[in-house]
Amino acid sequence: MAERRKPELLAPAGDMERLKMAALYGADAVYLAGESFGMRSFAGNFSRQELPQAVAFAHEHGVRVHVTVNTMPRNGEIEQLPAWLELLDEVGVDALIAADLGAFTLAGRYAPRCERHVSTQASVANFETARAWYDLGASRVILARELSLEEIREIRQKTPPELELEAFVHGSMCVSYSGRCLLSNYMTGRDSNRGACAQPCRYQYYLMEEKRPGEYFPVFEDGKGTYIMNSRDMCMIDHVDDLLDAGLSSLKIEGRAKSAYYAAIVTGAYRHVIDDVLAGRPPDPVWRDEVERVSHRHYATGFYYGPPGQYYENSRYIRQWQVVALVTECDSTGRAVLTLRNKFAAGETLEVVGPDFKPVSFTAPPMEDLDGAVLLEPRNPQMLFRMQLPCPVPAWSILRIARDLSAKS
DSSP states (O other): OOOOOOOOOEEESHHHHHHHHHTTTTOOEEEOOSSOSSSSSSSSOOOOHHHHHHHHHHHHTTTTEEEOOOOOOOOOHHHTHHHHHHHHHHHOEEEEEEOOOOHHHHHHOOOOTSSSEEEEEGGGSSHHHHHHHHHHTSSSBBBTTOHHHHHHHHHHSSTTTEEEEEEEEEEEESSSGGOOOOHHHHOOOOOGGGTOOOOGSSSOEEOOOTSSSTTOEEESTTOOOTTTTTOOOOEGGGGGHHHHHHHEEEEEEEOTTTTTHHHHHHHHHHHHHHHHHTTTTOHHHHHHHGGGGSOOOOEEETBBBBBBOBBOOOOOOOOEEEEEEEEEETTTTTTEEESSSOOOOTTTTEEEEEETTEEEEEEOOHHHHHHSSSSSSSTTTTTTEEEESSSSSOOTTTEEEEEEOOOOO
């Protein structure tokens, strides 16, 4: 068994709101991208003007910042990389995540104060490769998602203890090998290896025989459906103990393109479970329930215990909860000012959940607008209103309602 250490909890930050949520809900570090060289071009990402603010906010809250530079640059792009790396070094980024050997080398030259982490896109799947990257200057490798716990243990045992090992523990999984898919590029012109995957693996496919044009036959597997490439979402929150025993240095949540609500709830859930496991306490089941309250596909445990299998019925997300408001301030009596995100009305059952406290269910009372007029149903998006909450809560707490928004067809 590898030496057990407190792992870093690494959360996604697709934009400033998501960064703040991740930091406030318990992340030790966040990973994000600028406007170029990142693998999630549709995540929102950070402009050159926003990056210093993001780094400053994170560092003020004791949170490290890792920036992705993990595309495979072409000749015309690689010439622009040194200036970008110098900027990241200047604003105080803690680590750079690279997959391309040239980008990795340039990072060492132009961003010497930043640690260099090797992206999962590099498909590090054995101890010799991990050692080779360490010899080149990597302080961390982000392991291929296709590894089992037993393989991770062996990599840990056969690599220098100074080399950190990071692995994804929650979120979407790619149907291809560590993201090396050309299907999106072929079908839509959007290259998955350049941050623009259209996720054609989620499409529903039919077969057409060449002499019967216009006749479409569903592609079945075992008679259960047509989504033969549809991967499940990974969820390892029930197995944090095993992840720590394997010797992982960082547990990574996927989801830079997902919502601020997702960043908050999943980060908070893993934060509490990790802390419980390290303290020798049985994890509180409420945190396992929390990962069911975000939008997700059917869960599996990735490849940690063997192939996860496919879910053939459909590729739709399970969406059974909706955010209705965000707390901007709250006094010691629970009297709060909130900003509206989705409609709801007095008399409906809500839950409030926030940084470092369990969800509390309550019936929404009559509210007030900022002029003091009674408000039974706030309707205008982003409007500010007042509400009596069942207890005092910190800013950035979330009000949500059980509302099934899952697609039905």
